[in-house]
Amino acid sequence: MPVSPPLAKAAEEKPHYLGHRDRLRERFVAGGADALPDYELLELLLFRLIPRSDTKPVAKALLARFGTLAEVLGAPAELLREVKGVGPSVALDLKIVAATAQRMARSAVRGREVLSSWNNVLDYCRAAMAFEAREQFRILFLDKKNGLIADEVQQTGTVDHTPVYPREVIKRALELSATAIILVHNHPTQPISITLDH
CATH class of the missing domain: 1.10.150.20 (5' to 3' exonuclease, C-terminal subdomain)
Incomplete structure (x- = not known):
């Protein structure tokens, strides 16, 4: 047909x-x-x-x-x-x-002077945790040249709070021989809100 x-x-x-x-x-x-x-x-x-x-x-x-x-x-x-x-x-x-x-981001940041590229650190943190459903307290441990030694979630909380224990932060920093830390905290109720302290 x-x-x-x-x-x-x-x-x-x-x-x-x-x-x-x-x-x-x-x-x-x-x-x-x-x-x-x-x-x-x-x-x-x-x-x-x-x-x-x-x-x-x-x-x-x-x-x-x-x-x-x-x-x-x-x-x-x-x-x-x-x-x-x-x-x-x-x-x-x-x-x-x-x-x-x-x-890839961890590999790129590890061993570099993270503070010389603050926007890259922010982008890295946003990609890692901006849409987490629960609050996280994350720590970036740095060496004497401000290179990243480790990125660890120290505590995970609920939708609106997470406990932080200073002695645990100090203990882990000493274990890693870190000379500086960046404390990162997300806010799940505000999807792209992340607080950094150094």
Whole structure:
């Protein structure tokens, strides 16, 4: 049975986002990550996670909900799944990417003079804990050159408070031979609120 011209034309047409995917990949290859805004970089990642769908609306919805790329990756899986187009497997894959990014950030910061790049420390802390559902008291232990020795969660509390024991902080600093510490405390009721003390 012959196919009518309108049906034949529709069968030949490819989804509009296929060409878009190729163009984004080419821009990334040519200019690196700096050539793309955050939503397009997130789109590139989502291409792999959502193979046969337009990922631009999902990327934009994630950024609209959470604010920044770091905060998208730092968001809990259950909150990611609330965004239309993000199912359990996509949320899990984003958390795997987040864990990889956090490991890279720790490696990049460890051994460097963290205070010479205060914004990097803030970005690192936001990515690690901005969307934690419970309050955390985290300590960054530094050596005499302000290089990061360790990043540890010292206490985890409830949604609105966490206990802090100064003797435990001092004890751990002595165990690690730290000469300085940065105390980090998040505020789950204010998703991107983090307090740092040095």
